[in-house]
Amino acid sequence: MQEALSPAKATLLAVHFAAISDIDSFRQHCAEYSSILGQELLLRIILTHLPETLDPSTYTPLLQELQDGGLKTLPGGKNHEIDSSSIDSLSEQQALRKVRKLGLLDLAWPDAPTQGHNDPLTLFLFHRAYIIDRDTGLINIIPDLLLPFAKHCDAITTWLLTTILPLSRRNFEYHPGTGSPLSISVFEQLSDPAAVQYLLSEISQDNNIPGSVGRDLRGLLGPWFNNPARWSGVGDAAKAPGWAYFLQWLTTQASRSWTVAVQAIEEYNGPADIDQGPVTTAPPQNSQFDHLLKSYLRAALASAYSIQESSLDGLLGTWQILRRVQGLLDTGELASLEVEAEALPVMSGLGVILSKKNRNAGDLRSNLLDESNEITSPNPAACTMLRGLTLSVFILKNLGALYSVRTIGEMVLLQDAQEQRSEFLKVVRLLSNNAPRDDDAYWARARTGILWLHSWGASSPNGNQGIGPFGMVARHDIDMEMLKAMLANNRFSLARTIYEDATELPLSADHIEEAVLSSAFHAFDNASNPNRTRGGLKKCDDITMAFPRTLPPTNARIMRMRALITATHGLSSYRLVLKQGEPFTPVVLRVHSDPISIIEKVLEQNLAAYTRVGEFVEISKNLVIAGLLTGSKMSKQEDDASTQEAATSIAEKRIVAMCIEAALHEDDFETAYSYVISRLGGPASTEQDPSIRPVDDHWSWTSALKAGQYVRTQRSLPPTHLGTSSGNPEIRHLEQRLECLATALRIAPASQLLEILKTFRRCEEQLDSAIAEEAAKEDAWDAVGDVRNAPGSFDQPDPDRMYPPRNITASASARQAEEAPMSLFDLSRATARIASKNFTSLSGLHSGGALSPATSAEPSGALDQARVRKRDQLRDAATGTLVSGVGWLIGANVTRPANSDETS
Numbered sequence: 096m097q098e099a100l101s102p103a104k105a106t107l108l109a110v111h112f113a114a115i116s117d118i119d120s121f122r123q124h125c126a127e128y129s130s131i132l133g134q135e136l137l138l139r140i141i142l143t144h145l146p147e148t149l150d151p152s153t154y155t156p157l158l159q160e161l162q163d164g165g166l167k168t169l170p171g172g173k174n175h176e177i178d179s180s181s182i183d184s185l186s187e188q189q190a191l192r193k194v195r196k197l198g199l200l201d202l203a204w205p206d207a208p209t210q211g212h213n214d215p216l217t218l219f220l221f222h223r224a225y226i227i228d229r230d231t232g233l234i235n236i237i238p239d240l241l242l243p244f245a246k247h248c249d250a251i252t253t254w255l256l257t258t259i260l261p262l263s264r265r266n267f268e269y270h271p272g273t274g275s276p277l278s279i280s281v282f283e284q285l286s287d288p289a290a291v292q293y294l295l296s297e298i299s300q301d302n303n304i305p306g307s308v309g310r311d312l313r314g315l316l317g318p319w320f321n322n323p324a325r326w327s328g329v330g331d332a333a334k335a336p337g338w339a340y341f342l343q344w345l346t347t348q349a350s351r352s353w354t355v356a357v358q359a360i361e362e363y364n365g366p367a368d369i370d371q372g373p374v375t376t377a378p379p380q381n382s383q384f385d386h387l388l389k390s391y392l393r394a395a396l397a398s399a400y401s402i403q404e405s406s407l408d409g410l411l412g413t414w415q416i417l418r419r420v421q422g423l424l425d426t427g428e429l430a431s432l433e434v435e436a437e438a439l440p441v442m443s444g445l446g447v448i449l450s451k452k453n454r455n456a457g458d459l460r461s462n463l464l465d466e467s468n469e470i471t472s473p474n475p476a477a478c479t480m481l482r483g484l485t486l487s488v489f490i491l492k493n494l495g496a497l498y499s500v501r502t503i504g505e506m507v508l509l510q511d512a513q514e515q516r517s518e519f520l521k522v523v524r525l526l527s528n529n530a531p532r533d534d535d536a537y538w539a540r541a542r543t544g545i546l547w548l549h550s551w552g553a554s555s556p557n558g559n560q561g562i563g564p565f566g567m568v569a570r571h572d573i574d575m576e577m578l579k580a581m582l583a584n585n586r587f588s589l590a591r592t593i594y595e596d597a598t599e600l601p602l603s604a605d606h607i608e609e610a611v612l613s614s615a616f617h618a619f620d621n622a623s624n625p626n627r628t629r630g631g632l633k634k635c636d637d638i639t640m641a642f643p644r645t646l647p648p649t650n651a652r653i654m655r656m657r658a659l660i661t662a663t664h665g666l667s668s669y670r671l672v673l674k675q676g677e678p679f680t681p682v683v684l685r686v687h688s689d690p691i692s693i694i695e696k697v698l699e700q701n702l703a704a705y706t707r708v709g710e711f712v713e714i715s716k717n718l719v720i721a722g723l724l725t726g727s728k729m730s731k732q733e734d735d736a737s738t739q740e741a742a743t744s745i746a747e748k749r750i751v752a753m754c755i756e757a758a759l760h761e762d763d764f765e766t767a768y769s770y771v772i773s774r775l776g777g778p779a780s781t782e783q784d785p786s787i788r789p790v791d792d793h794w795s796w797t798s799a800l801k802a803g804q805y806v807r808t809q810r811s812l813p814p815t816h817l818g819t820s821s822g823n824p825e826i827r828h829l830e831q832r833l834e835c836l837a838t839a840l841r842i843a844p845a846s847q848l849l850e851i852l853k854t855f856r857r858c859e860e861q862l863d864s865a866i867a868e869e870a871a872k873e874d875a876w877d878a879v880g881d882v883r884n885a886p887g888s889f890d891q892p893d894p895d896r897m898y899p900p901r902n903i904t905a906s907a908s909a910r911q912a913e914e915a916p917m918s919l920f921d922l923s924r925a926t927a928r929i930a931s932k933n934f935t936s937l938s939g940l941h942s943g944g945a946l947s948p949a950t951s952a953e954p955s956g957a958l959d960q961a962r963v964r965k966r967d968q969l970r971d972a973a974t975g976t977l978v979s980g981v982g983w984l985i986g987a988n989v990t991r992p993a994n995s996d997e998t999s
């Protein structure tokens with residue numbers, strides 16, 4: 096045991112032990128000199144000289160002891176050798192000088208945040224903490240300094256809990272080594288919002304492991320908020336700047352990095368969720384926790400509406416938020432989104448929200464945190480609203496349509512029928528495009544989903560109107576569009592199951608008819624190939640047969656549709672390119688202002704197609720049934736029978752005329768001729784008065800005229816068989832031309848007759864000379880064996896003495912005329928007979944006497960038919976035809992050409 100030290104030396108030794116962190120020696124020394132080294136002096140020595148990096152736990156017991164009444168010599172302390180060498184050599188004078196220069200810090204300092212607790216220990220602890228932070232930045236060791244004295248005074252506890260703990264956790268425990276951590280004093284000077292921002296600044300999308308966001312909110316914000324200072328001076332706690340900033344932060348996260356928001360809401364239970372760590376002395380206290388929780392839940396709902404993410408995950412996040420809010424509100428468990436989407440529950444109790452629709456639609460986007468905003472009110476109605484919207488978005492997403500919760504919310508609230516309808520149609524298009532092949536289940540589910548989007552499961556008093564996002568689209572419209580989509584996707588049997596076989600039919604027969612026809616037209620118009628066994632036309636065909644009971648083949652509109660298909664198919668075997676090199680598609684036929692002209696194109700582009708005149712006429716008949724030629728164009732209304740008949744007749748005439756002209760164009764006169772004879776006004780129909788001839792048929796007589804004008808060339812196709820006419824091809828040809836011209840005369844309007852007659856006469860002259868030439872040859876031939884000198888006798892050849900070595904001749908053909916069913920002679924006799932009945936009226940033609948072969952005025956007397964002079968006979972024929980054709984004209988108005996022709 097050494098002799099007692101002077102107060103100066105004792106002080107210096109204590110300072111020495113403090114400076115070298117020798118706590119044991121310090122303690123023992125100070126205990127021995129407790130009478131000299133009082134509490135305040137020791138605290139100042141420690142504050143000034145004990146290294147700040149030293150773990151506070153090594154000296155807090157000492158502080159405690161000092162506080163509890165001074166240091167006591169420990170029982171084992173005696174064994175501790177005090178090393179006083181550092182002061183031994185000092186004289187007392189030196190010691191005193193040194194003590195004066197110690198510069199011990201005062202415990203107190205201006206503006207110490209001790210809230211009036213200015214006892215030495217409190218002052219020391221605050222001061223020490225600041226210095227540790229200032230000189231070392233080791234905020235993390237400060238709790239160890241303060242914690243043992245939490246009970247000592249509220250100021251320490253509050254400070255530890257609401258400032259030191261959050262700061263220490265943020266900078267050292269939760270996010271060590273990040274950024275440039277703030278010192279205590281700088282942090283304390285921040286405004287509340289800035290402080291919250293600082294505490295949350297290390298939370299980000301990139302580094303949040305599960306649980307970390309909740310940990311931060313609970314461990315940083317929770318303690319920080321548990322300070323009356325944060326709530327003072329504001330009437331409404333929810334408007335306290337720090338808290339308001341936090342709520343804003345939450346919704347901002349939702350729109351920028353939604354995963355953080357979802358995680359926050361999932362992991363943080365609100366204002367009462369505080370992790371005080373080791374500070375158990377101050378239980379969380381806030382009289383406004385309930386009120387704050389409401390504001391927190393409002394912010395959670397606001398976050399749900401703020402999520403911009405359109406992925407499934409984003410939507411699941413929204414759902415997660417909703418589940419949390421419902422859980423915290425204690426308004427019932429929510430199943431998973433998938434399960435709910437299967438169940439399609441009823442959304443009820445939305446009255447309040449739906450009643451103020453216009454205002455609330457704005458509330459979807461702005462003022463989400465306002466207490467007046469009903470969309471985000473923490474109550475069951477707002478939850479149901481969000482639930483309905485989220486489910487809607489999910490269902491739509493599964494159908495391939497991406498929407499945000501907000502957009503759907505606006506549709507629900509604004510109830511803009513037009514917008515809902517256009518979105519609905521868009522969705523049907525998308526779900527159609529997204530449909531897996533041949534998956535009836537998908538379609539059935541899609542339909543139930545869409546119907547739920549109409550009603551949200553609630554039955555509405557106004558039958559056709561629902562509260563869902565498609566609530567303004569009439570239910571039958573929804574079903575009609577779904578039906579169309581099903582048909583377009585070949586879901587025929589499913590469609591029948593729902594719309595024809597079910598006990599409760601969602602659509603009336605009229606609606607089904609409307610939908611089916613519309614689908615059929617759509618498929619038709621979309622078809623690229625006119626073959627009814629392929630592609631779009633096959634689909635169209637199938638659609639017309641989709642509802643055999645509701646729409647049997649006898650249904651008028653179905654019948655017309657099928658006629659259109661048949662007509663289109665009729666064109667499928669031909670090459671057909673329209674102008675601009677576009678290949679023909681069925682829709683062209685349907686919308687063409689003159690569908691028959693398409694047949695004309697077929698004739699132009701397909702060699703010898705004119706031989707299939709029957710097919711084309713058939714096509715035109717179907718076009719008439721389909722309403723394409725009568726101007727009714729597939730409208731609902733049917734054409735009456737007479738309209739149809741007239742259209743059919745005109746179409747047939749046009750087509751025959753086209754075929755005749757096509758045949759002539761391809762130098763197939765024989766075919767053209769046969770069409771003229773067999774299809775353009777045969778004998779039976781020759782008596783029509785031109786005044787009642789169809790005024791608009793200019794095709795028939797024009798084509799007959801063209802045939803009559805046809806001049807044989809090298810390129811002309813030879814007759815496929817000789818037929819029964821003249822063996823002289825030239826004569827035969829002229830005869831045929833005359834027949835064609837005669838036909839033209841019969842059917843042409845009065846204004847055209849003069850022109851045709853001129854042609855007729857020229858042709859007749861050609862025939863005359865051809866016959867004369869032929870006869871001369873025959874005579875020359877005859878002269879060899881059988882001389883007949885009598886004048887005119889060459890006009891009476893003996894039919895039994897035909898020219899054996901030669902093939903059939905002009906005279907032979909004349910003889911055989913009677914057997915030719917459609918020959919010139921048949922025609923001429925029949926017409927001549929008819930003309931003779933009107934004999935008296937034909938005064939201008941009288942002289943010729945050629946009008947009636949049976950009563951010929953020829954001096955040579957009654958010759959039998961076969962012996963009629965060939966030339967006269969031909970003339971008779973022509974004239975007879977002519978007379979019957981223009982008899983009316985002669986009777987009413989004897990014209991020069993007819994007259995001169997007859998009397999020449």
Ligand SMILES: *[C@@H]1O[C@H](CO)[C@@H](O)[C@H](O)[C@H]1NC(C)=O
Nearest residue numbers: 583617618621622623631634
């Ligand atoms: C329209 O035609 C295209 C190709 O020709 C086809 O892929 C599509 O499915 C058709 N759409 C409808 C509705 O028939």
Ligand SMILES: *[C@@H]1O[C@H](CO)[C@@H](O)[C@H](O)[C@H]1NC(C)=O
Nearest residue numbers: 626627628629664667668669
């Ligand atoms: C229509 O298509 C079917 C099947 O591809 C084919 O067998 C048939 O010959 C086609 N018909 C016509 C007229 O092209």
Ligand SMILES: *[C@@H]1O[C@H](CO)[C@@H](O)[C@H](O)[C@H]1NC(C)=O
Nearest residue numbers: 817822824899900901902903
């Ligand atoms: C005329 O008939 C004979 C056989 O009777 C035949 O060989 C010849 O080709 C025919 N002439 C013409 C131009 O048809």
Ligand SMILES: *[C@@H]1O[C@H](CO)[C@@H](O)[C@H](O)[C@H]1NC(C)=O
Nearest residue numbers: 932933936982983985986987
């Ligand atoms: C020709 O006779 C028919 C019936 O025989 C008659 O209807 C017609 O009016 C007559 N024509 C003339 C020009 O007399």
Ligand SMILES: *[C@@H]1O[C@H](CO)[C@@H](O)[C@H](O)[C@H]1NC(C)=O
Nearest residue numbers: 845984986987988989990991
């Ligand atoms: C007869 O023909 C003349 C001249 O072609 C014409 O002016 C007159 O109107 C015609 N008469 C009748 C009754 O058609």
